[in-house]
Amino acid sequence: MKKVLYRHLFSKVLGFSLLLFSASFYAQEEAANATAEDATQEVAADAAGGDPAKGKQIFNQNCAACHALDRKMTGPALANVEQRLSEEEGLDKEWLYAWIKNSPGVIASGDAYANKIYAEYNQAAMTPFPTLSNQDIDDILAYTAAPPSAPAQATAAAAGTGEVGAASGGISNEIILGALALVFGLLVVMLILVNKTLRRIAEANGVILEKEKAEKRVPLWKAFAQNQFLVLMSVIFLLLASAYFAYGWMMQVGVDQGYAPVQPIHFSHKIHAGDNRIECKYCHSSARVSKHSGIPSLNVCMNCHKSIYQYTGNPEGPSAEDLASGYTNEFYTKEIKKLYKAVGWDEENQKYTGEAQPVEWVRIHNLPDFAYFNHSQHVSVAGIECQTCHGPIEEMEIVEQHSPLTMGWCINCHRETNVKVAGNAYYEAIHAELSKKYGVENLTAAMMGGLECGKCHY
Numbered sequence: 001m002k003k004v005l006y007r008h009l010f011s012k013v014l015g016f017s018l019l020l021f022s023a024s025f026y027a028q029e030e031a032a033n034a035t036a037e038d039a040t041q042e043v044a045a046d047a048a049g050g051d052p053a054k055g056k057q058i059f060n061q062n063c064a065a066c067h068a069l070d071r072k073m074t075g076p077a078l079a080n081v082e083q084r085l086s087e088e089e090g091l092d093k094e095w096l097y098a099w100i101k102n103s104p105g106v107i108a109s110g111d112a113y114a115n116k117i118y119a120e121y122n123q124a125a126m127t128p129f130p131t132l133s134n135q136d137i138d139d140i141l142a143y144t145a146a147p148p149s150a151p152a153q154a155t156a157a158a159a160g161t162g163e164v165g166a167a168s169g170g171i172s173n174e175i176i177l178g179a180l181a182l183v184f185g186l187l188v189v190m191l192i193l194v195n196k197t198l199r200r201i202a203e204a205n206g207v208i209l210e211k212e213k214a215e216k217r218v219p220l221w222k223a224f225a226q227n228q229f230l231v232l233m234s235v236i237f238l239l240l241a242s243a244y245f246a247y248g249w250m251m252q253v254g255v256d257q258g259y260a261p262v263q264p265i266h267f268s269h270k271i272h273a274g275d276n277r278i279e280c281k282y283c284h285s286s287a288r289v290s291k292h293s294g295i296p297s298l299n300v301c302m303n304c305h306k307s308i309y310q311y312t313g314n315p316e317g318p319s320a321e322d323l324a325s326g327y328t329n330e331f332y333t334k335e336i337k338k339l340y341k342a343v344g345w346d347e348e349n350q351k352y353t354g355e356a357q358p359v360e361w362v363r364i365h366n367l368p369d370f371a372y373f374n375h376s377q378h379v380s381v382a383g384i385e386c387q388t389c390h391g392p393i394e395e396m397e398i399v400e401q402h403s404p405l406t407m408g409w410c411i412n413c414h415r416e417t418n419v420k421v422a423g424n425a426y427y428e429a430i431h432a433e434l435s436k437k438y439g440v441e442n443l444t445a446a447m448m449g450g451l452e453c454g455k456c457h458y
Contacts, residue, residue: 050135050138050139050143054139055138055141055143059144069144074124075126082096089113095111096141099114100128104128105128254368255404255405256366259401260364262398263361264338264360264361264362266332267335269396269397270395271332277394280386282300283300286375288376291374292375295361298342298359302345309336310329311336327397342357344357365390365405367405371407372458373456381424384417389402389403389405411446414451416444417444418443419442419444419445421443431443434448
């Protein structure tokens, strides 16, 4: 007997052709989009006398904390500011140079418009930027004058009707997709016909295509039941495995390692502590001086989010993992709006309304009442980093309980961790005496009474 193996050559050729066509089509579209974007930037640069790309970078570094292009913040909106000032106030670019480099000096000179802006914005003068050159300011003005970038769909549509249409000889995307569908259908029909023809040829030559030899054998379960040794060993294995898993389950009662609840307002430690490198104790300031680390008040959030009203993300855009999880720029911006609603912040008029709402945060780390733990003793005295107990918090999108927080886990830490006594006057006398007692150079927390029951259970 011989087997006939069919290698579906036609399907492989079809798949490879489709892949090549998709890659070439995508490359044409990307090239058209890049050409259109470059053309837009060149037009904006020629009109404003600067580079919008460089201007965006300078704007984000120096201006974005107080200004936005399309809305009022701590300062006025800056979209088309050069054109607006020229048409409405009769001010030229030289005035802008002087204002940006030394706004208090322009106000002191008695300039009418400068004093008008000064009075309108609560008599708070703009921070002067004497280090910015005229070219830097030209770049910023070019960025503020550049048209807003169109959505990806609109850009693709424009490219499809413009450069892509020209590159493909005027053939629309609908015709191309229709032709591909027709070719695909024809290839499917051809494969079905070829398969039937080959089967008829094989049957005519007496070739067995499918092995239909039924062998009589003892059922597996019956063979197992007849072997007493296997039955005995299986029973012992099941009893031991059941005891092991039952013990493991009972030992996990009250252990919430991995607990990651959903909060009423999403807060990304990955963005704040990771990307922006905000120190943990800036928000959890009570960890330095108190037993508890504390939940930061929303006023701490508003220290930054008075000016940061939307999330623009990394320059390279969100990762594929973030997009799959739904963590887009729009998602984070929506959460900032929830913060504004909770604190009663009028985004349009830049002031508090007094209509605040409490936020019901969900607690993550929760020790039993009979266990005593003092954050200040560990953070300020012992100098332990937050990540020691809370894990890589700067990488967590949603915070979870990283450590088990069990008694054994704490005791092991006290046994293995050396006390930092350098520069700590509190430990100098104790360290000298206990070092003689134990005959060691470095003392662990256990050697200094860290295993006494009354330390944690009082």
